[in-house]
Amino acid sequence: MADARKRIWVTRASPGAEATAARLTALGLQPVVAPLLQVRPIADARLDLTDVCAIAFTSANGVRAFAERAPERGFKVFAVGAATAEAARKARFSTVLSTDGDVAALARALASRRRELTGVILHPGAAEPAGDLAGELEAQGLAVRAVALYETVEAPLPEGFVEALPGFAAALLHSPKAARVLKDLLKAHPTPSLKVFGLSKAVIRPLQRTELAERAAAPEPNEPALLALLQRRLAASDAA
Incomplete structure (x- = not known):
């Protein structure tokens, strides 16, 4: 059975999503690729x-x-x-x-x-x-x-995916447009238990007023910094 503390929603478009998923797997996490956007x-x-x-x-x-x-x-x-x-x-x-x-x-x-x-x-x-x-x-x-x-453009999510969001540890965002799509999705389907981490402050900004368990931006606008942030926050949650 999947460990909800390790399930990470990869929201970026393919083929970048697959590269992110591979990095998460190497960190011992369980990525789920479900893009909010498609190119x-x-x-x-x-x-x-x-x-x-x-x-x-x-x-x-x-x-x-x-x-x-x-x-x-x-x-x-x-x-x-x-x-x-x-x-x-x-x-x-x-x-x-x-x-x-x-x-x-x-x-x-x-x-x-x-x-x-x-x-x-x-x-x-x-x-x-x-x-x-x-x-x-x-x-x-x-x-x-x-x-x-x-x-x-906005990508359709798999059937039943939104209902499964409370079972995710966090979602990763790579663009402001994806954040805007997520904001609208969470307005229709509130998931206050979700944690969202973005590639930069600009990426995470559209979600300022969305009810979330946590939102944070990487200190540098690159994926290594984003994944390091994710690891720190997950570790802090486990310790708590």
């Missing part, structure tokens, strides 16, 4: 590579969306976080530079290399991005072309 390509998106000197990715989904549409791999890539950088390397981009933190940190990293960025920085991403990288780059005086290549 869908934008069929009529126009990808213009004119004068592009570099590509800025803020998610592995952005990398995959670009790689599925364009064969070019010679551009220098700038990525937020290790996971996004690894996705770019797997997509066979030869030059990949990454930075920890958020889109503001990425914008500062790009600005520090402005002398070598003599064209347009392409930013392929979501229709509703979690952060405003284009605005951050423009504020740094850099030329940027943002293009939405995919969108995230």
Whole structure:
């Protein structure tokens, strides 16, 4: 029988959800993958590579969306976080530079290399991005072309899943949009015993007024920090 103290709801979209689940399993936890969102390509998106000197990715989904549409791999890539950088390397981009933190940190990293960025920085991403990288780059005086290549839409949950939520130790959130979907779900189906941990303060913010046993944000916007937070809070609950 599953130990409710170890059951963790992985809410992120595939294929990232499966990577998160593998990390949770390695920690001795019991992940249950049930995405709140699913990724869908934008069929009529126009990808213009004119004068592009570099590509800025803020998610592995952005990398995959670009790689599925364009064969070019010679551009220098700038990525937020290790996971996004690894996705770019797997997509066979030869030059990949990454930075920890958020889109503001990425914008500062790009600005520090402005002398070598003599064209347009392409930013392929979501229709509703979690952060405003284009605005951050423009504020740094850099030329940027943002293009939405995919969108995230609400995903149906398995039958009976909502009723089983009291049997979970916690849920993990990776985006503000997923948090908004969860907020609406919990408004219709209150689960005050649920603990929710988010990738950042921005991710967890939509749930400020939702009745929960606990809500907290990772100290750094990356999954290792999120999982470390989860482990600390679960350990504290066990000790109590």
